[in-house]
Amino acid sequence: MADQPxxxxxxxDDPTADAVISELGRRGVTVMRLDPGDFxxxxxxxxxxxxPGGLSGTLSTSSRAVRLEQVRSVYYRRPSEYAxxxxxxxxxxxxxxxxxxxxxxxxxxxxxxxxxxNHPWHIMRHDHKPGQLAAAAQLGFQVLPTxxxxxxxxxxxxxxxxGPVVYKPLRIxxxxxxxxxxxxxxxxxxxxxELDERIAATAHLFQTATPDKVADVRxxxxxxxxxxxxxxxxxxxxxxxxxxxxxxxxxxxxQVADACRAYLARFGLLFGAFDFGxxxxxxxxxxxxxxxxxxxxxxxxxxxxxxxxxxxLLETTT
Amino acid sequence: MDESVSLLRPWGATRLAPFxxxxxxxxxxxxxxxxxxxxxxxxxxxxxxxxxxxxxxxAVTSSKATGGGDGTTPTPPDDVAITEYVPD
Numbered sequence: 001m002a003d004q005p006x007x008x009x010x011x012x013d014d015p016t017a018d019a020v021i022s023e024l025g026r027r028g029v030t031v032m033r034l035d036p037g038d039f040x041x042x043x044x045x046x047x048x049x050x051x052p053g054g055l056s057g058t059l060s061t062s063s064r065a066v067r068l069e070q071v072r073s074v075y076y077r078r079p080s081e082y083a084x085x086x087x088x089x090x091x092x093x094x095x096x097x098x099x100x101x102x103x104x105x106x107x108x109x110x111x112x113x114x115x116x117x118n119h120p121w122h123i124m125r126h127d128h129k130p131g132q133l134a135a136a137a138q139l140g141f142q143v144l145p146t147x148x149x150x151x152x153x154x155x156x157x158x159x160x161x162x163g164p165v166v167y168k169p170l171r172i173x174x175x176x177x178x179x180x181x182x183x184x185x186x187x188x189x190x191x192x193x194e195l196d197e198r199i200a201a202t203a204h205l206f207q208t209a210t211p212d213k214v215a216d217v218r219x220x221x222x223x224x225x226x227x228x229x230x231x232x233x234x235x236x237x238x239x240x241x242x243x244x245x246x247x248x249x250x251x252x253x254x255q256v257a258d259a260c261r262a263y264l265a266r267f268g269l270l271f272g273a274f275d276f277g278x279x280x281x282x283x284x285x286x287x288x289x290x291x292x293x294x295x296x297x298x299x300x301x302x303x304x305x306x307x308x309x310x311x312x313l314l315e316t317t318t
Numbered sequence: 319m320d321e322s323v324s325l326l327r328p329w330g331a332t333r334l335a336p337f338x339x340x341x342x343x344x345x346x347x348x349x350x351x352x353x354x355x356x357x358x359x360x361x362x363x364x365x366x367x368x369x370x371x372x373x374x375x376x377a378v379t380s381s382k383a384t385g386g387g388d389g390t391t392p393t394p395p396d397d398v399a400i401t402e403y404v405p406d
Binding site: 008012013014015018021022025031032033062063064167169175177181182183184185186188195196197198199200201202204240 | 326327328329330331332333334335336345348350352353354355356357
């Protein structure tokens with residue numbers, strides 16, 4: 001079984017992963033899809049052995065089996081959470097989840113001579129906006145004045161001195177309204193009069209709005225290739241309504257492309273979806289980078305060949 | 319520090335708003351195709367739907383960027399809210 005499979009680690013509902021898996025299939029590459037969230041439900045069998053020769057062992061699902069030491073690459077997408085079976089005692093459940101995370105998760109993060117797109121620990125390290133902003137500034141990206149605070153006075157001062165400002169969550173969490181509908185925090189301008197003592201309840205991020213913002217620009221970097229799309233929307237936050245969005249291929253400068261590659265190298269990432277705000281003078285304000293960002297819909301809208309680039313990265317690891 | 323602060327709802331959480339436009343999970347059931355390792359999507363009537371391809375808006379909602387960043391972490395991953403949204 002020396003066919004050097006590609007392991008795709010993601011949840012069942014992930015059309016982006018499906019596109020990459022289909023492309024790898026067309027190329028004759030063996031793929032095993034795995035959702036670590038199935039582990040505690042009995043859907044995955046793990047037997048990893050360590051000794052003088054390092055790692056050897058097997059990982060299997062109901063439909064595939066791989067030898068761990070032969071995995072050539074891992075496409076780490078959007079796995080669901082480890083979840084203990086309903087009804088298990090709370091302490092036992094916590095124990096089971098921790099063992100799964102450090103056991104299966106630990107094995108999956110330490111496969112020898114394996115390319116990770118991206119490595120889960122690098123994803124975790126990168127997934128904090130303060131570190132992203134600091135790295136972006138060091139690498140020469142245009143970084144807007146930003147404040148992270150739990151002080152109402154500081155928030156008010158920042159809004160007065162650096163306004164107009166927007167509020168952005170530091171981390172997205174799931175919200176469901178009382179009517180059962182999902183909701184999220186969209187990027188809107190903050191009226192300083194809205195700021196109140198509830199700022200003190202936790203950390204909040206405020207950022208100067210891109211002056212005279214023209215459009216959003218998404219640069220998806222896959223390996224060393226850059227795919228840039230311009231996104232036009234009547235909303236400050238285009239994600240608010242996809243029916244009103246138009247797309248076009250964006251001509252990104254060599255300088256910005258190089259800075260994106262340098263940024264990913266700094267975090268040990270091979271994939272990154274960068275979000276920028278386009279100013280009238282053509283310059284780009286760095287917003288954030290997503291190490292598991294969505295991109296398939298942009299390929300469908302612009303024709304930028306990102307599925308092929310990702311399959312290349314996972315297939316050819318030498 | 320004022321202890322009453324801990325009882326306040328975070329200011330950021332008061333700025334929630336629902337999704338607009340046509341978004342929805344767009345499927346009733348999911349199943350892994352053991353042969354291709356891709357996911358099969360089915361509607362309420364048990365008929366297969368093609369996801370991740372063009373056709374309907376619904377078909378691509380779970381492959382789009384969602385509000386506030388669409389990254390993920392290994393533990394715990396982001397639960398991308400848009401995939402769970404069920405319209406009226």
